[in-house]
Amino acid sequence: MPESGLGSRLPDLDYGLFAFYLVCVAVLTFILLPVFVVFFYSFFGSAVGGLSRPTLEFYEGAISNNLDAIILSIQIAVITVIVDIIVGVPAAYTLVRYEFPFKRLLTELTILPMAIPGIVIGVAIVRSWGAPRFGIDIGGTVEIIIIGHILFTIPFVIQVTMATLESIDYRRLEESARSLGAGWLRTFVYVIIPNIYSGIIAGSIMAFALSLGEFNISFFVYTPQNTTLPIALFGGFRTATVGEASALASIFILLIVGLLLIVQLISDEGVKLGGNV
Amino acid sequence: MIERVITIPEQVTVRGKRVDDLLPWILSVPFALLFVLFLGIPLYRLFELSFQSETFLGHYVNIFAVGRYRNALFMSFAISILVTAVSIVLGLFMAYFLARREFTGKRLVVAIISFPISFPGVLVAWAMIVVLGRTGVLPQFLAFLSGESASTFAIVFSFWGLVAGYTYFTLPRVTMSMVSSIEKVDQNIEEAARSLGASRLQTFRHVTLPVIAPAIASAVTLAFSVCMAAFGTALLIASGVVDILPLMIFNVIMGQQDYAAGAAMAVVLTIITVSVIYGYRRKFGGSVYA
Numbered sequence: 001m002p003e004s005g006l007g008s009r010l011p012d013l014d015y016g017l018f019a020f021y022l023v024c025v026a027v028l029t030f031i032l033l034p035v036f037v038v039f040f041y042s043f044f045g046s047a048v049g050g051l052s053r054p055t056l057e058f059y060e061g062a063i064s065n066n067l068d069a070i071i072l073s074i075q076i077a078v079i080t081v082i083v084d085i086i087v088g089v090p091a092a093y094t095l096v097r098y099e100f101p102f103k104r105l106l107t108e109l110t111i112l113p114m115a116i117p118g119i120v121i122g123v124a125i126v127r128s129w130g131a132p133r134f135g136i137d138i139g140g141t142v143e144i145i146i147i148g149h150i151l152f153t154i155p156f157v158i159q160v161t162m163a164t165l166e167s168i169d170y171r172r173l174e175e176s177a178r179s180l181g182a183g184w185l186r187t188f189v190y191v192i193i194p195n196i197y198s199g200i201i202a203g204s205i206m207a208f209a210l211s212l213g214e215f216n217i218s219f220f221v222y223t224p225q226n227t228t229l230p231i232a233l234f235g236g237f238r239t240a241t242v243g244e245a246s247a248l249a250s251i252f253i254l255l256i257v258g259l260l261l262i263v264q265l266i267s268d269e270g271v272k273l274g275g276n277v
Numbered sequence: 278m279i280e281r282v283i284t285i286p287e288q289v290t291v292r293g294k295r296v297d298d299l300l301p302w303i304l305s306v307p308f309a310l311l312f313v314l315f316l317g318i319p320l321y322r323l324f325e326l327s328f329q330s331e332t333f334l335g336h337y338v339n340i341f342a343v344g345r346y347r348n349a350l351f352m353s354f355a356i357s358i359l360v361t362a363v364s365i366v367l368g369l370f371m372a373y374f375l376a377r378r379e380f381t382g383k384r385l386v387v388a389i390i391s392f393p394i395s396f397p398g399v400l401v402a403w404a405m406i407v408v409l410g411r412t413g414v415l416p417q418f419l420a421f422l423s424g425e426s427a428s429t430f431a432i433v434f435s436f437w438g439l440v441a442g443y444t445y446f447t448l449p450r451v452t453m454s455m456v457s458s459i460e461k462v463d464q465n466i467e468e469a470a471r472s473l474g475a476s477r478l479q480t481f482r483h484v485t486l487p488v489i490a491p492a493i494a495s496a497v498t499l500a501f502s503v504c505m506a507a508f509g510t511a512l513l514i515a516s517g518v519v520d521i522l523p524l525m526i527f528n529v530i531m532g533q534q535d536y537a538a539g540a541a542m543a544v545v546l547t548i549i550t551v552s553v554i555y556g557y558r559r560k561f562g563g564s565v566y567a
Binding site: 016020021023024027028030031032033034035037038041046086087088090091093094108109111112113114115116117118119120121123124125127128129147148150151154206209210213214215216219230233234237238242245246249252253256257259260261264276 | 302304305307308309311312315316318319320322323326367370371373374384386387388389390391392393395396397398399400402403404405406407408412413414444445448449477478502503505506507508509512513523526527530536539540543546547550551554555558
């Protein structure tokens with residue numbers, strides 16, 4: 001649309017366009033302001049009663065009180081992503097590549113954990129697996145948190161992998177590889193995977209970020225010994241000082257922003273999805 | 278020319294079937310196990326549990342018969358519908374802006390809008406508290422201007438705080454899900470409409486809107502289901518202040534230890550979100566999440 005700058009023709013100022021930009025600026029402010037304030041409070045503490053000098057003591061406090069949670073969350077996220085890839089990528093491949101009864105239904109079922117509220121999954125898992133069953137005793141362990149996170153994140157890895165597979169001509173690639181004598185596994189590992197790995201990486205980083213931030217399921221299955229970062233955030237927001245809670249929140253925001261910048265770099269698609277909050 | 282010798286491996290077979298053909302299935306077994314053991318069985322047990330009451334469907338009847346429970350359900354609907362409406366309108370503005378305008382730093386703006394998508398709900402709640410809470414910047418600023426106490430302006434622990442928080446995580450999702458479909462709208466047709474005398478609003482209403490309607494429907498589905506399911510934000514902002522269904526489930530299960538009643542509410546909540554999302558897929562064919 002041929003629209004010139006606002007200032008250049010003030011006489012017939014386009015009110016519609018002006019309102020349009022006003023809304024856009026308001027939305028950006030709404031999204032950015034809270035983040036700025038969180039960062040600000042993390043250095044200055046609460047603004048109530050005049051400003052003090054900026055300090056890093058809130059960060060020191062936040063890190064020393066929550067180091068275990070930060071480390072545990074990163075460990076859980078790493079394991080979650082590894083399992084997501086090992087379990088999810090072959091399943092996505094099978095769903096795209098092969099024809100079988102109920103294929104559509106099964107494909108739709110893979111997004112079920114995104115459609116079911118996290119609190120419901122959390123309650124259901126703790127109710128079924130909180131006590132030993134079938135000789136499996138995972139109640140109150142880190143494993144049950146990891147399983148929850150895998151359930152929560154694996155649909156994203158599967159969706160991205162399926163979309164990437166459909167975007168490449170995998171049948172041709174496969175036929176070539178097979179006709180040259182490569183078996184299924186070799187074809188899969190050396191031909192298919194290299195062609196879809198940027199999608200898998202983008203999906204994995206997304207899964208990593210989602211696992212770091214997962215609260216609803218973890219909240220029902222964690223024990224005080226296995227506190228993850230979002231649980232620590234929740235506790236900090238209720239008990240710690242404004243400065244320390246903001247410092248912890250800032251650490252989390254920086255982690256997430258860093259990860260998502262990487263996704264933006266390697267994938268044009270960027271981030272469109274999000275899990276339950 | 279170097280001649281390569283290609284050795285074709287012998288086909289390994291099990292009961293007449295080539296292992297190669299079975300491998301994908303074998304590799305999908307862990308996935309199936311994961312879903313059956315940790316999603317299927319737990320959900321089934323929750324479903325079963327929800328029927329354990331003295332009277333037939335007692336817990337389900339109670340959701341509608343007991344005032345507090347019914348109000349929580351209605352409140353969930355009210356907040357979700359309000360937030361969805363606000364997010365769609367504002368999101369359309371933003372999506373239009375992003376799809377149509379080329380400017381330096383556009384990638385940065387896209388990044389700014391999309392990074393709250395990965396924030397956990399508790400973090401969004403804190404973000405709202407530092408802006409709208411008693412020690413938050415806006416109430417402090419307004420108190421400074423008016424001379425009244427900051428508490429007068431602190432609206433975060435209320436219905437409106439919840440609306441603000443929900444909008445904070447819904448708006449980016451909605452915006453990003455609509456951008457690509459607006460990019461696909463043929464601008465020549467829009468310009469033709471404009472040159473034939475249609476106003477900007479008329480052009481949008483009669484030319485653009487029909488094309489992006491499915492994307493809007495998808496965004497509505499996404500926003501509504503995410504709002505219905507949201508728990509973390511509400512737990513920090515509205516626990517004990519505003520009753521919504523997820524908080525009620527939490528209270529009934531953790532507070533009153535009444536798993537069966539909580540299970541019935543969980544089933545109702547699940548039916549709402551799942552049917553909204555799969556209903557969209559059935560009607561429009563695409564995925565809400567892609």
